[in-house]
Amino acid sequence: MRVLLVDDHPVVRAGLKALLETTEGVEVVGEASSGEEAVEKARTLEPDIVIMDLAMPGMDGVQATRRITELGLGAKVLVVTIHDEDEYLVPALNAGAAGFLNKSAADTDLVGAVEAVARGHSYLPRHAAALLARRKAQDASDHKRGTDVLSPREVTAIELYASGFSAGETGKEMRLSPKTVEGYLARAKAKLGLHNRRDVVRFALEAGLLRAEDER
Template structure:
C-alpha cells in the first residue's frame, strides 16, 4: 500500500528527517512539503494527498487552523497530527478540527508508519489516553446537565457513526455502505441529533465509550 503524504512543519531539518524515515519504508510517497499552515492548505488543495502529516506550532496559521481548513475543502485527504505538544491540551482541539490521528514526535521513529497506515486505511489513530481525556470532558458536560439519555440509534446510524469516528468522509462512508453521500449525511445528522453530539470530536468520544472505536493500545 503506497501512501501519498504531504509533510507540514516549519523546521526544514524535521521535514528532512521525516522524509528520510518514511521514504526508507518504501511504502510512502512524499508528494510535497509545507512550512506553514497557509502553505499546507494550498498544497493539500492542489496535490490532494492521502494524508497530511501536520505539525501544530507554526507561525501564522497554526496546525489546528490548517487542519480545520483542509477538512473543509471537501477532499478525501486525512490529517495525522505529529507534534511535541502533550495530548492533554491539544488532542481534543485537533479532533474537533477534523484530524484523524494524533502522535507525539517522541514516538515517530517507532510508531509513525503504523499511524500513517492506520489513518490511510480509514481508522483513527489515537494515543492511549484518548479515551480517558474524552471521558473526562464528557463527565464535565454531564455534571453541567447538558446531556439527556440518548435515543437508540438505528443500525445504519450506528454504522455511519462508526465510520465517521474511524475517519471516513461522508463520500467514503457512502461507498462503503453503497449509499449516496447525501443519504449518509442525513444519517449522520440524525445520529448526532439523537445523541446530542455537536462535532467529530463528540462522535469519536461516543464511539470510544460504546466500543465502536478502539485506541492504538487496544489494537
C-alpha cells in the same frame, strides 16, 4: 499513498521523510514550513495524508487543519506534535484531524498511524479515550449524549461506523441491508446531535465504544 509534510523545522521534516520513504507505497509529494503554505500545497498537490505540526509561526497547525478539512479534497490530517494531548487533542479533533501522534513516538508509530488514518480509522494516543471521557464528564449536557438513548442496533451501527466501516460493510456485519443501516445511523446521529463521521468517532471514544488505535 501521497503525503504532505508540514513542520517549520527542516531537520524534523527530513527525519519524518526518511521514516516514510522506507515504507512501500508511501510517497512524500511535498513539504511545507507554515500553516499558510500547508493549505496552499494541500490545494495544489491534493495529498492523501497531511502530517501536521501544531506550533508554527503565523497560522498554527490547528487553524491549518481546519482550513484543509474545509477544502473538501478528502485529505486526512495526522497531527504529529511535541505538545501534550491534554491541551491539544480536542482542538485538533474539532478542527478535523483524523489522528494525533506525539513526536516522541514517531520513530516507532508513524508508519502505523499513517496507514490507520489512510484506511479511514482514527489514530489516537493511548490515553485519548480516558481524556475525552473526562472532558465529556465536565460537559453539563453529558446526560443527553449517552448510549442510553440509543437502541441496541443503533449502538452497533455507531460502533462499526466509527471504526471505519461503510454502510455496506456494516450491513454485512449486522446482516441488514445498507439502506436499513443508514436508517439506524441517521436516527442515532439525530438523537446524539452528530453530523459526520468525525463527530461519531469522537462520541464512540467518549462512550467507550471505540478504543484508541494503539490499544487494539
